[in-house]
Amino acid sequence: MLVDAVASGDADAFERLYRIYEKRVFRYILGFVRDSALAEEVAADTLLAVWHGAKTFGRSSRVSTWILGIARHKAIDAVRRAARGARSTALDEAAELVESTPGPLDDADARSVERLTHRALELLSEEHREVLYLAFYEDVPYEEIASLLDVPQNTVKTRVYYAKRKLREQLEHFARAGAIA
Amino acid sequence: MNAPGTQPPKPHETVLLLPWYLNRTLAEEERRSVEEHLLVCGGCRAELESTVASRGQLRAAWDQLPVPAASLRDRVMSQVRQEGVASAGKTRRAPSPMQTLSEFLQRLMQPTWVPTAALAVILLQAGAITWLVQPQAPEINTRGVGPVAAARIRVVFNPHATMGEIREGLVALGGFIVDGPGLDGAYVVQLPPESPAEISRRLRELRERPGLVERIENVP
Numbered sequence: 001m002l003v004d005a006v007a008s009g010d011a012d013a014f015e016r017l018y019r020i021y022e023k024r025v026f027r028y029i030l031g032f033v034r035d036s037a038l039a040e041e042v043a044a045d046t047l048l049a050v051w052h053g054a055k056t057f058g059r060s061s062r063v064s065t066w067i068l069g070i071a072r073h074k075a076i077d078a079v080r081r082a083a084r085g086a087r088s089t090a091l092d093e094a095a096e097l098v099e100s101t102p103g104p105l106d107d108a109d110a111r112s113v114e115r116l117t118h119r120a121l122e123l124l125s126e127e128h129r130e131v132l133y134l135a136f137y138e139d140v141p142y143e144e145i146a147s148l149l150d151v152p153q154n155t156v157k158t159r160v161y162y163a164k165r166k167l168r169e170q171l172e173h174f175a176r177a178g179a180i181a
Numbered sequence: 182m183n184a185p186g187t188q189p190p191k192p193h194e195t196v197l198l199l200p201w202y203l204n205r206t207l208a209e210e211e212r213r214s215v216e217e218h219l220l221v222c223g224g225c226r227a228e229l230e231s232t233v234a235s236r237g238q239l240r241a242a243w244d245q246l247p248v249p250a251a252s253l254r255d256r257v258m259s260q261v262r263q264e265g266v267a268s269a270g271k272t273r274r275a276p277s278p279m280q281t282l283s284e285f286l287q288r289l290m291q292p293t294w295v296p297t298a299a300l301a302v303i304l305l306q307a308g309a310i311t312w313l314v315q316p317q318a319p320e321i322n323t324r325g326v327g328p329v330a331a332a333r334i335r336v337v338f339n340p341h342a343t344m345g346e347i348r349e350g351l352v353a354l355g356g357f358i359v360d361g362p363g364l365d366g367a368y369v370v371q372l373p374p375e376s377p378a379e380i381s382r383r384l385r386e387l388r389e390r391p392g393l394v395e396r397i398e399n400v401p
Contacts, residue, residue, distance in 0.1 A: 011265050015258055026249040040253050045391040051261050074392065077339070081395065117242035136236045137243045141206035142198075157197035164200075164235050171238075 003063050007054035014051050021064070022047065024138065025071045031133055032075035032126070033082070042078045046071040065144040068134070072148065120170035128163035135160050193218075195225050199232045334384075335367040337396040350393050354383045369400060 002020075005013030025046050030039040049070050057066055121129055127149075134140045134148070135156075142160075146153040195218040201207045202215045219226055334356075338347055351357060355373035372380055388394055 009265060011258070011261050014261055018254060018257065022254060023248050027243065027246045030246060036247055040249050043249055044253055044257050047257055048260065048391040051264075113238060114242040114245050117238050118245075121239075121242070132239060133243065135200040135204065136239045139204035139206060142201050154197075158192070160200050161192050161197055164232065167239075168231070168235065
């Protein structure tokens with residue numbers, strides 16, 4: 001198993017593991033920190049923690065869930081640190097987000113489904129975005145999502161269901177706004 | 182979802198399982214139960230179609246997210262390889278009583294990346310005591326051009342940093358804790374008598390240690 005080689009201090013094995021997970025870890029962290037430069041810093045911290053802590057991997061979950069757990073913990077720390085120094089900035093950004101919410105689809109880019117999906121995701125709560133990402137993009141079993149988020153399994157199932165519903169409603173709202181235009 | 186035209190008070194269990202039916206992580210028994218239900222429930226089949234569409238849409242959107250810079254990998258791998266070389270080149274010495282205590286505390290911290298905040302505080306304080314009673318950090322590098330008078334800084338460590346990580350960082354810096362923690366959790370660290378350039382380099386390295394330092398300030 002790759003993680004065993006990493007635990008034994010094999011740097012080449014770690015580089016292979018790094019290449020497998022760098023994008024996934026970075027994108028998951030980006031969902032929390034919303035800033036590419038900071039997401040890179042946190043991703044580096046996460047992957048170094050994997051290197052240093054591979055011996056502690058308990059095999060009670062998949063390797064990917066273990067790594068995402070470290071990423072989550074570090075991303076939340078980074079968000080808290082950033083929030084302490086920038087509460088007013090967060091308010092400004094929230095105002096900007098409201099401003100950038102599409103009205104009638106008034107620019108060509110906004111017609112792209114991906115772009116609209118991103119906009120709809122922005123309007124979801126962080127916890128809804130996160131469970132959608134874990135279930136639909138990372139393909140994490142619900143039992144492991146529950147353990148990662150430290151919530152009951154039924155909470156994970158219903159949270160994904162309502163997150164998906166809210167996303168759909170938001171996309172329908174955009175579509176209606178586009179049709180009116 | 183069972184009877185057409187009625188709204189169930191909460192979503193049907195099968196509907197709740199559809200995301201994991203699609204990502205193929207359901208246990209065999211659950212998968213079979215979902216499939217059997219889908220055969221007889223049009224509402225759940227419609228929900229499955231909608232979930233397939235949402236999943237495809239979300240994956241396409243997330244595929245467009247940026248990727249980390251290639252330089253990040255170079256930086257991380259360079260640190261990993263350096264650490265490998267450093268640990269391979271380490272000579273074994275009989276541990277001092279302080280090292281023994283530190284190693285004992287480190288073992289208590291396993292797994293090291295999820296200590297409780299309370300334990301971290303206790304260990305930080307234990308660490309401060311070991312450093313306070315240690316007459317001189319054994320790894321202090323006394324090389325350097327134009328030594329300057331020793332100065333002090335205030336350091337706030339990451340609450341999740343382990344005693345071992347803190348000790349390693351301080352040894353690499355060549356400094357030791359002389360006071361703290363203050364009300365804001367800061368420790369006062371005595372810097373070694375090195376040139377400003379050397380101190381600056383070591384402080385940069387301390388800052389760059391992953392998950393170790395939250396803040397460094399000058400002591401006025």
